[in-house]
Amino acid sequence: MEHSAWLTGSLIYLGAAVLAVPLARYLKLGSIIGYLGAGILIGPWGLKLVTRPEDMLQFAEFGVVLMLFLVGLELEPQRLWSLRKPIFGWGSVQLFGSTLLLALGALACGIDWRLAVVAALGLAMSSTAIGLGVLAERNVMATTSGEAILSVALLQDIAAIPILALVPFLAAGVGSEGGAGWLGAAKAIGTIAVIILGGRLLLRPALRWIANSETPEIFTAAALLLVVATAALMNAVGLSMALGAFLAGVLLAESEYRRELETDIEPFKGLLLGLFFIAVGMSIDFAVVMAQPLLIAAAVAGFLVIKAGVLWAMARTMPIPQLERPVFVILLAQGGEFGFVVFQTAALAGVISAPVSSFLVAAVTISMLLTPLLLFAADRWWIPFLAGGKRQIEEIKEPQHEPVIIAGFGRYGQIVGRMLFANGVKPTVLDHDAEQIEAMRRFGWRVFYGDATRLDLMRTAGADKARVIVVAIDDIEQSIDCVKMIRANFANATIVARARNVQHYYELYELGVTLVERETLDSALMSARSTLEVLGWQPHRARNLALRFRRHNVAQLAAIAPHRKDEARLIAAAKQGRQQLEELFAIERQQAAERQARAGWSGTTDP
């Protein structure tokens, strides 16, 4: 019986997701709306295939935890530190500004002050899952608006803790429990200290030890265990699980296992997050909505407008580039998962009544459902309207037929492109940074706007006829995605790729790309040449040495490729290679000196 329930459940969830998500993506609505739609479809108000969405919601919230871990992995501690101002400054402006305005609005409507405060606090929170999920889906985490959204989301995660602790005190007659509060705070700080210290001192050796066992599934298990353990620890002392996972991620952002952890966690995150959205879709209580359709519509519209107003004002003053503002506003305007918890806590403490709580939860859920739709509308009308004054940037539409495509037209792609143009080759150039494209177009370059990891855009760019596709994208992950897509769909094109670093180089190599250049190698070698020349080496001698260093270095990379995941052996092999080259050069210097001595030369030897 147990088994069959589990099986039926999986069947329903997976089936609904597999049907709804591709459909939503096909309609260009994004996967989130697909999941939400699937949830409504199978939920108590749709086909009634699932009747208790709350259980699923709790389980699937872990998807948000995993997501925050992954976001943390992308953020080195120094970068997080540099974000402290946006987080505490702008994050607080958003949260408390919205809360204040929402509460005043509610009071103005004649609502009891306690309810007004609870509702304002809960509604001011945004959905991390939607915000960061959309950012990841669109590959815009690294933009100004992306960082701003992350900052606000992080502050909400931090602020959620005191808010949840304070909400019960709003109930009349509950005395203060100062002692417990102090104890709780001490515990919380202690736990964070444990995570930071443990992360710094223990995690890396532990992961190395596990990686050495060379059992991939155990590494995956360890990665999951790490997140679960951190989350459990935080949960035990009443802190946000997601915040803990985020911290753990940041601490591992500099470790050599970052990429592996990412790849291992990614699918779990994706599925659980999907499940989370399905659960949100299922938990929309249409009975509440149907009972007071106008009131709920007014409530949703009201709080969205107030929050959007605060966000728009922030976007103007921060400032966020004009074309990114709609996304920033829409991604933070909706209510979120913390809202659910705030209302639940408040209802339990008796601050608000159960019907009011479900009313508010319904409002939040509907706002979440609206977000992808608003985003779709913004992409369609709002952003083009904002861009209207200037030349409108449209995605590449006309099919192109040039023999060369350059994907990514930043510092690297530009040089490649200029050299090609100078030789009469006109490449089709794709980039996905609107500002960059504007700038390039001012210089007379014909650059198309488009995400080079998208199959349809690549096809329009003429990838099926192109002889060469230059992948000059600076983001490692996107570069890999792009290469995979090209390999799978345009096997005839030769790929010429830019590698950010050695790991990236290896990943490209393993995908079958042989024409890979590390972006800093050659310029660094030129600097080495200049240095030798200043020290007295003959320029031509310096050139030969640099070229030979390069040849040796590239051969060395190939030789140590098999050990690239084993740091200890990698270091040993690299040391050995360096030694070989040093010895070789030393022997040659020695021989040259001997030859010159034999020949009775009076000329100077190499310095």
Added chain:
Amino acid sequence: MATTDPPAAPVDPSAPADAEILVIVAHPELEQSRANRRLLQSARALQDRSPPGRLAVRDLYALYPDYLIDIAVEQAALKAARLVVWQQPIRWYSMPPLLKLWVDDVLTFGWAYGPDGTHLRGKDLWLVASTGGPEDSYRPDSYNRYFFDAFLPPYEQTAALCGMRFLPPLVLHGAHKASEAELAAHAQAYVQRLADYPVWPEIDLVEDCVECAVPPSARPTDRVMEAA
């Protein structure tokens, strides 16, 4: 400028170079060449038809676009060969710069000549060259002022110093203006020679190499050699 022809074949420096006949091709602007490109293609085609270990073609300008010759690989290829072919256009009465660098870098003292420099002893060297000027320009009364043979001693002596027999060169004069039929006949003769080697009608008439022993004290000092 329109894009030129694609390179004939991607260069694979790791392709096996050990063969009985080693064809060293050096042409700095192969894409503009008529004769040498034709010859290279013919030699490559023969290489594909031949059993492994019979013929290896090495296009120096494709292998070493940065002029950084892999000396160890080149010496190993020479060691395995019985016949070494230099296929080149004549440039300023001499060889193209990369081939000259190859000679400087690869045919080193103590390896190719001088004490213990016996690795090339008894091998054959065959020059296959083209000139831009027609044959009758290589006359005392024309602008090249000398018969073509007058420019060959450096080649002959390079072979002799290494203990190699210098076979009669195959030269195509007036390569710019050669007709399609002439080019085809020339390529055919070239490939035939490669295929027949060492059974050439006149090969027994070629004199054995003159012995040129270099005393150990005679060290050339012009450049610092790289002993990779």
